[in-house]
Amino acid sequence: MAGTTAYAIGRSRRFKLRTPGRIVAASAMAGLIVTLAILTWALKDVPWGQIADGSLKPIIVLETASGTPLVRQGPYQGPYASYEQFPGILIDAVLSIEDRRFMEHMGVDPQGIFRALFRNIQAGSVVQGGSTITQQLIKLQYLDSDRTLKRKIQELVIAFWLEWKLGKEEILARYLNSAYLGAGATGMPAAARIYFNKDIKNLSLPEAALLAGMLKAPSQWNPIVNREGARQRTEVVLNAMVDNGKITPSRAEAAKSAFAKVNPTTPTPRSGSWFADWVTPQASEVAGSSPGSTTVRTTLVPRLQQIGEKLIADTLKKSGKSAGVSQAALVAMTPEGAVVAMVGGRDYKASQFNRAVTAMRQPGSTFKVFVFYAALKAGLTLSDRVLDAPLDIDGWSPENSGGGYRGWVTLAEAFARSLNAASVALAQEVGLDNVIAAARELGIDADLANTPSLALGTSEVNLLDLTAAYASVRLGRAPVEPWGIIDFKAADQTEAFRVGPQSPQPVDLSPFQADLIALLQLVVERGTGRGADPGVFAAGKTGTSQNNRDAWFVGFTEPLVVGVWVGNDDEAPMKGVTGGAMPAHIWRNFMRQALSDADLDTVANGSAAVDDSTSRSCNVSACSRAYRSFRPSDCTYQPYSGERRICER
Incomplete structure (x- = not known):
């Protein structure tokens, strides 16, 4: 009996001793399950693939025939620049003012958060943020701006993941390519072009510091609308670079003095904007x-x-x-x-x-080139004659400019003097269907009315x-x-x-080219086009x-x-x-x-x-029609088997 009682007491003690450990384990398991559930809920719609690939949209950079940038009016984003293409002074300026510990932290900087919190408490308002450049990139490109628990969790996890997946240089390059800097410019390459008409690699220290300073508030420190504010902000950046050991105090002072020579220009419509819209x-x-x-x-x-x-x-x-x-x-x-x-x-x-x-406008007598081309195709010559006289076609009568008629005239004279009655008579002789066909051959695909007045350019x-x-x-x-x-x-x-x-x-057109050019040349030499x-x-x-x-x-x-x-x-x-x-x-x-x-x-x-030695031909229109898998970026398509092939159409 006593032995039985002792066993029971010992078992009870062992049970009591194990109970706290089981509770802790159960609590930890429950916490893990809750954490996993929260992460699953928060991260299920994160576009991981797109984030890894980089930009979510293609960027088209237009150049003139000589290779200089063709900047459109309005929003503008220049070509993506790699980390190596950004000048060291720009990188130093950005890190000094935006995220001094960028190269040390893992996407989130607790030290920076506590520092910003302390300064904000001291100031009694928000004067400094604690977000890293990695977090700012996430806000710019991948997440909305809602201040919700879900978005904060996403930002935290993506920040760590980006640091592991991309590395510091790629993260910084993406940030510098995607930050908005005012005046329609997205990215540092675009801002360098818009404000200074420079390639990013050619920025001076004052210019680099100015652009770095605009990152927080491009509208507030836009040098075009607030030059004094931009100057003060540039000095803040230069001082931060000194504190960060990136430049000497003497170099900072020289850059501050040189700010007077910094001349950002208002981004007015660039030459060629209509062309840029068309192309x-x-x-x-x-x-x-x-x-x-x-x-x-x-x-x-x-x-x-x-x-x-x-x-x-x-x-x-x-x-x-x-x-x-x-x-x-x-x-x-x-x-x-x-x-x-x-x-x-x-x-x-x-x-x-x-x-x-x-x-779409009426071309007037410039349309007559098609009438006379049709006449040449019909076998007439420039020395053949056509009657320039009053003409009635179902109640409609063409009139010559200035009135009067010249009677029988050669085709050459009728064209050079732009005689309306003679041109309409010629169109009637060769047939309006043939005039329309002639215009189509020369590339006019607008609607052309089959009426006598067509010869005088009444179709738009x-x-x-x-x-x-x-x-x-x-x-x-x-x-x-x-x-x-x-x-x-x-x-x-x-x-x-x-x-x-x-x-x-x-x-x-070689059988008729010489005569057509002769007609057009007469207009300038002796006709209505002498001016x-x-x-x-x-x-x-x-x-x-x-x-x-x-x-x-x-x-x-x-x-x-x-x-x-x-x-x-x-x-x-x-x-x-x-x-x-x-x-x-x-x-x-x-x-x-x-x-x-x-x-x-x-x-x-x-x-x-x-x-020809540095490029190959690519007929984009023909290739895209021929192959559904056609890829313009390298002019290739995917055959049913094997690797992608160059389209040679």
């Missing part, structure tokens, strides 16, 4: 959806673009009001169709509507297509499709891929729509094909303006300045001819 969809097609930056070299020649923009602005400022003209547009291209300049209106900042591409077209049609005549092959991309190269590729013209130009004569070989045609609502001159010299339109957006009549006046004078002045360019041979050969 961007094409650039997006060649870049595809690959993440990262793709550099796209365009056909734009900055000097020619600047000439065109200035001529349009100056002409309208001087004569626009008295002539009742509020808008104008200009397109310049090579005979092969490379668009080297595009002016879509009077002032891009005031109106981004591109009148060179989007506006746009300036870009009409200019390209005249380029077909100059080239001797049709159609010429306007194009704006020379080549492109993805960030992860060492080789550029040529794009260039995409149309096969199946129509041979366009630049003093060298030139050929072109004037055009004026009914009631002087539109006035045109389209033509070419040896290296360039240029079209000019003037008018009003509301189609209000101008005050007697004809194609032989203001448009012809703009055309003449543009050609005179453009033809004086010492580097015009480059333009004549196709706007910065591509070096």
Whole structure:
């Protein structure tokens, strides 16, 4: 009995001794389960794959024909820069002011959090944050800004994961490429271009300190709107660099003194904005959806673009009001169709509507080139005669400008003098269907009404297509499709891929080219286009729509094909303006300045001819139609078996 009692007491003591340990173990297990449940709940929708890959969207970087950056108006992000491409002074400035212990902590810095908390308590307000650069990158690119428990858990876990997955240099590079710095600039490369028109590697110490200081509050310390505030903030950054041992006090003082020479410029519309708007969809097609930056070299020649923009602005400022003209547009291209300049209106900042591409207007007598091309195809010659006399077609009678008729005239004289009655009679003789077919052959795809007035340009077209049609005549092959991309190269590729013209130009115009050029040359030499004569070989045609609502001159010299339109957006009549006046004078002045360019041979050969030894051709349009797996970034597709192959269409 006693033994039994002793056993029971001993077992009871052993049970009591084990109970606290079991409770602790059970509590730990329960805590672990709860923690795992919370982490599962918080992290289930984190885009781990996208975070690991980097940027969530492709970046397209446009360049001019010579390889200089083509910066669009509005939001702008430059090419991604690797860690090695950022200058040491910029990295030192950013780390000194943003996250001094960045290279030591593991994504979250408890020391920095407590330091910020202490200073905020001292100040009685939030004067310093405790977020690391890793956490700031997470906020910028991967998570929303909600201050919830779920988001805080996500931020903490992702910070540790990024430090393990990417490493310090990649995290810092991503941050410097994605931070917003005001004036539409996202990323340090874009800010260097917007504010200082510099490549990121060429920043001076004061400029680097200024940009680093803007990271916290780009609108508050924007040097364009608050230069004094930007100066004070720059001095704070320079002092932080001294405290961090990155620069000497004497160098900091020299940089503070040099701030007076820092001259950030207001990001006004850059030259070529209309062109950039037009070419961007094409650039997006060649870049595809690959993440990262793709550099796209365009056909734009900055000097020619600047000439065109200035001529349009100056002409309208001087004569626009008295002539009742509020808008104008200009397109310049090579005979092969490379668009080297595009002016879509009077002032891009005031109106981004591109009148060179989007506006559909009546071309007037510039359309007659298609009538006379159809006549040549029908077997007529320039010496054949057509009757310029009153004509009645179902109650409609065309009239010549200024009245009067010349009777029987040669085709050459009818075209040079832009005789309306003779042109309508000629169109009736060769057939309107054939006139429409001729326009289609030369690249006009707008709706063309099969009515007698078609011969006088009453069906609307746009300036870009009409200019390209005249380029077909100059080239001797049709159609010429306007194009704006020379080549492109993805960030992860060492080789550029040529794009260039995409149309096969199946129509041979050589049997009629000499006569068509002779007709157009007569217009400039002895006809309605004498005001366009630049003093060298030139050929072109004037055009004026009914009631002087539109006035045109389209033509070419040896290296360039240029079209000019003037008018009003509301189609209000101008005050007697004809194609032989203001448009012809703009055309003449543009050609005179453009033809004086010492580097015009480059333009004549196709706007910065591509070096075959450093690039390969890639027909993006044909390849994307042929292969669903086509990838523009390296011009490859995935066959049914084996590795990806280069598309050679």
